[in-house]
Amino acid sequence: MHKPELISEIADQTSMTKEQASQVLTTILDEILLALSREEDVVLIGFGSFSRKHRKARIGKNPQTGQPIDIPATNTVSFKAGKQLKETVNE
Incomplete structure (x- = not known):
């Protein structure tokens, strides 16, 4: 599964649009990256x-x-x- 497919699944299983699901997924991934860069x-x-x-x-x-x-x-x-x-x- 690639990122666009994951976004579609998130949108399908919630009341979000694909754009909102994309923002949520991007935010989650960005926060994981930031935490790891802070050695957390x-x-x-x-x-x-x-x-x-x-x-x-x-x-x-x-x-x-x-x-x-x-x-x-x-x-x-x-x-x-x-x-x-x-x-x-x-x-």
Whole structure:
């Protein structure tokens, strides 16, 4: 499912127009992004939690030449599925 399809489903299941549903979804996603940028976890009970993780700088290997390369430190996002999500997927 892509974002436009999700917006249509939200609009169909509520009394919102597609424009209103789009605004709600965009606001939710923006707030998740802002929370993660502030290094806050986002916990949606039953669905899962998003958290920001830091990856240290490390030495890797170029797969074509075998030469060592420096991989810089980065931040990434991890997602841990909640109980209800796991149960639904495994039905």
